[in-house]
Amino acid sequence: MEKSAVFKGKLLPYLLLVPQLVITLVFFYWPASQAVWQSFLREDAFGLNSEFIGLENYQALLAQPEYYKAMATTVVFSSLVAALSLSIALLFATQADKNLKAAPTFKVMMIWPYAVAPAVAGVLWLFIFHPSLGTMARPLRMMGFNWNPMLNGNHAMALVVMAAVWKQIAYNFLFFLAGLQAIPRSVLEAGAIDGAGPYRRFWTITFPLLSPTTFFLLVVNVVYVFFDTFGIIDAVTGGGPAGATTTMVYKVYADGRLGGDLGGSAAQSVILMVIVIVLTAIQFRYVERKVQY
Amino acid sequence: MIRPQFALATLFACTLALASPAQAVTEIQWWHAMTGGNNDIVNKLAADFNASQPDYKVVPTFKGSYPDTMNAGIAAFRAGTAPHILQVFEVGTATMMSAKGAVKPVYQLMKDAGEPFDPNNYLPAITGYYSTSKGEMLSFPFNSSSMVMWVNLDALKKANIAEIPKTWPEVFEGAKKLKAAGYATCGFSNAWATWANIEQFSAWHNVPIGTKANGLDGFDTELKFNSPLHVQHLQTLIELQKDKTYDYSGRANASESRFGSGECPLFMTSSGYYATAKGTAKFAFTSVPMPYYPDVTGAPQNSIIGGASLWVMGGKKPEEYKGIAKFFSFLSDTDRQAKLHQESGYLPITKAAYEKTKADGFYDKNPILQTPLKELTNKEPTENSRGLRFGNMVQLRDVWSEEIEAALGGQKTAQQALDTAVSRGNAMLRTFEKTAK
Numbered sequence: 001m002e003k004s005a006v007f008k009g010k011l012l013p014y015l016l017l018v019p020q021l022v023i024t025l026v027f028f029y030w031p032a033s034q035a036v037w038q039s040f041l042r043e044d045a046f047g048l049n050s051e052f053i054g055l056e057n058y059q060a061l062l063a064q065p066e067y068y069k070a071m072a073t074t075v076v077f078s079s080l081v082a083a084l085s086l087s088i089a090l091l092f093a094t095q096a097d098k099n100l101k102a103a104p105t106f107k108v109m110m111i112w113p114y115a116v117a118p119a120v121a122g123v124l125w126l127f128i129f130h131p132s133l134g135t136m137a138r139p140l141r142m143m144g145f146n147w148n149p150m151l152n153g154n155h156a157m158a159l160v161v162m163a164a165v166w167k168q169i170a171y172n173f174l175f176f177l178a179g180l181q182a183i184p185r186s187v188l189e190a191g192a193i194d195g196a197g198p199y200r201r202f203w204t205i206t207f208p209l210l211s212p213t214t215f216f217l218l219v220v221n222v223v224y225v226f227f228d229t230f231g232i233i234d235a236v237t238g239g240g241p242a243g244a245t246t247t248m249v250y251k252v253y254a255d256g257r258l259g260g261d262l263g264g265s266a267a268q269s270v271i272l273m274v275i276v277i278v279l280t281a282i283q284f285r286y287v288e289r290k291v292q293y
Numbered sequence: 294m295i296r297p298q299f300a301l302a303t304l305f306a307c308t309l310a311l312a313s314p315a316q317a318v319t320e321i322q323w324w325h326a327m328t329g330g331n332n333d334i335v336n337k338l339a340a341d342f343n344a345s346q347p348d349y350k351v352v353p354t355f356k357g358s359y360p361d362t363m364n365a366g367i368a369a370f371r372a373g374t375a376p377h378i379l380q381v382f383e384v385g386t387a388t389m390m391s392a393k394g395a396v397k398p399v400y401q402l403m404k405d406a407g408e409p410f411d412p413n414n415y416l417p418a419i420t421g422y423y424s425t426s427k428g429e430m431l432s433f434p435f436n437s438s439s440m441v442m443w444v445n446l447d448a449l450k451k452a453n454i455a456e457i458p459k460t461w462p463e464v465f466e467g468a469k470k471l472k473a474a475g476y477a478t479c480g481f482s483n484a485w486a487t488w489a490n491i492e493q494f495s496a497w498h499n500v501p502i503g504t505k506a507n508g509l510d511g512f513d514t515e516l517k518f519n520s521p522l523h524v525q526h527l528q529t530l531i532e533l534q535k536d537k538t539y540d541y542s543g544r545a546n547a548s549e550s551r552f553g554s555g556e557c558p559l560f561m562t563s564s565g566y567y568a569t570a571k572g573t574a575k576f577a578f579t580s581v582p583m584p585y586y587p588d589v590t591g592a593p594q595n596s597i598i599g600g601a602s603l604w605v606m607g608g609k610k611p612e613e614y615k616g617i618a619k620f621f622s623f624l625s626d627t628d629r630q631a632k633l634h635q636e637s638g639y640l641p642i643t644k645a646a647y648e649k650t651k652a653d654g655f656y657d658k659n660p661i662l663q664t665p666l667k668e669l670t671n672k673e674p675t676e677n678s679r680g681l682r683f684g685n686m687v688q689l690r691d692v693w694s695e696e697i698e699a700a701l702g703g704q705k706t707a708q709q710a711l712d713t714a715v716s717r718g719n720a721m722l723r724t725f726e727k728t729a730k
Contacts, residue, residue, distance in 0.1 A: 044392065045392070260688070
C-alpha cells in the first residue's frame, strides 16, 4: 500500500498548474506559433501586404550556400565555446575549491564577468584586440604577427570565441564550485588513503560525481552559444569578415531586422528551434545515461 | 500602513497619465540617429522651433544608429505607435518609398497643410534623390553629405609629396611613399566599404551600378558593378592590401578615427566627418574630391549624396500634419539652413542657403566645406550618377561588403567576388520586387 496522500477531485491540481501553463503558452507557444506561421508568408517590412507562399521561404533558404556556411560556422563556434568555457571553468573551480587564503576573493572576482552584458563584453574585447587601437593588438603586431580580425576570418572567430568564453566561464565556475563542494570529503579521503594521487582522485572520483552538474551545464551552454552569443557577435564583428562569424542566430537577426526579410528570417528561426530541440533531446536521451546522480 | 500610500501613489500616477493628453500643444515625435555634435544641433533645432510658436512641440528622440532608427520606426509602425517624423538614411529610401500608406509624401503634406512650398527652391542634386521621377518630393532632406578624400597635409610633407594626389594612380604612388615614410600600417583607406568602392566609384566614373538608372526608374533593376573597371580597381586594392599600402577599414565609419589619429594619411569618407576631424586631428588637413582613373573617358562625373532624410509617417491627425509642415518650412529658412550647413558640415538643401554661404565668403576661409558641393555639381548628372534606389539596400550593402572582404582577405579574386556580389544581390532584388509590387 502506498502511503502518499491522494487528493480527490481533478480541479485543484489543474488550478495549481494554471500559472505555469499560462506562462509557457504566452511566452513560448504563442510566439513560436507566430514564427511558424510567418515562415510561410512573404511580407514587406511594414507588414502592409503579405502573401501565403507555402514552403517557398524554406526552399529559398536551403538553396543559399551562405546558409550552410552559417550552419558550419555555428558548429565550430558552439563546440569551441562550450568546450573551452566548460573546461576552463572546471579548472578554475578545482583550484578555488582548495584551502587557499585568497580563495574567497578569487571566487568573487571569478563571478564578476557574468554581470557584464553580452554587448558590453563584446565591446570590451574589441577594444583590447582592435587592430589599430587595441592594447593587445600592438604587441601582437610587434611580434610580427599580422593580427587582423577585420579581414581574417579565423582571427575574427578567435576574438568572438574569446569574448563568449570569458563571459560564460563565470556562470560555469559557480555551478562547478557548488558541485565540488557537495562531494563528500570522506570519499576523497578514502581514495587518498588507498594511495590514489590527486590526478587519479579527480578523474575517478570527482569528475564522475560532478557529472550531473557537467550535464546540466552542457545543456545550458549549448543553448547559450546558440542564442545568447548574438550580442557579442553583433558588437565585435557584425558577422564579418565575409560571413566568417555569422552564426545561425546572427543570420536570423541580419535577415530579419536589417534585411526586412521577415519570412526568410522566421523560416530560419523555425529551423534553429528544431535543431536546438533535437540537440536537447539527444542530450537527455544519450548523454544523461552516463550521468551518475 | 502601506496600503493607503500605495493607493495614493496609484491615484497620483493616474492623474498624471490623464492630465498629459489634455495639453493644448500638439506634440510631434521625431526619431533620429544623430550623435555627438549633430545630436546637439537636432535638440537645438527642436527647441528653437518650439520657442518660435505656441501650438506645436517637436520632441526629438535618439534611437541609435541609422539602421537601428529605421528598424525602430518600422517596428513601431507595425505596433501602431510610429513617430510623426522618422529620420532614414539614404539607403533606406527604396524601402520607405515602397511602403505606400505607411508614409505621407512631403509634397502632399505641404499641399494638404496649405504651407507655401516650391520644390524648385531646393538643390536638385540633393532633392532628386528623394523625389519621384516626376519631381514630387517624398521625403525632406535633412543631413546630406557626399564622399570626399581627407588628406593629412603634414604626412604628405613628411613623405615629400608636393601635390595632393588627384587620380587613383597618384594615390597608389603616394600611399607607397607614405608607407615608406613611416605610415607602415595604412597608406590609404576608406570607411563605408561599398559606398566608396561600388556606389560612389561607379557614379564618379559614369558607369552603372545597376540597370534602370541604378534603380531610380523601377524596381526591376539588375546589378552591373562587375564591369572590367570595377574588377581592375578591386584587384589593385587586393594587391595593395597585402603589404598594407591599402588597409581595409570596415563596413561602416567606426574606423574614421584612423584618419584623426594620424594612422591613415589618406582616407575616404563622408564630408560629414568634418566636425569630428576638426575636433580630433592634431595636424594640418584638408579634403579633396575623390580620386579617379584618368583613362576612363568622362571621369570624373559627379558624386552622389549620402546622409539621411526625414520621412513623415502615415495615419496621423491633420493638425499634427500641419505642425510637421510648419516645422519643415522652419527648417528651409535660408538663414537657418546656411547656419546649419556651416556648423555641421552637412550640405545646404536650398539654393538660397548655398548662395548666401558663398556670398558671405565662407568657402574662402573653409574650402573643405565646398568640396562635396563641387563634387555633386561637377557635371550634369547622367543615368549612372543621378542616384541609386535599390530595395533591401541595407542588407545588399552587407552582402557586397562580405564579398569585398572575401576578396581583400585573399579568398577570392576580384572577378569572383564581384560576380558573386552581383548574383547574390540580384536574387535579393527579385525578392524585394515581389514584396513591393
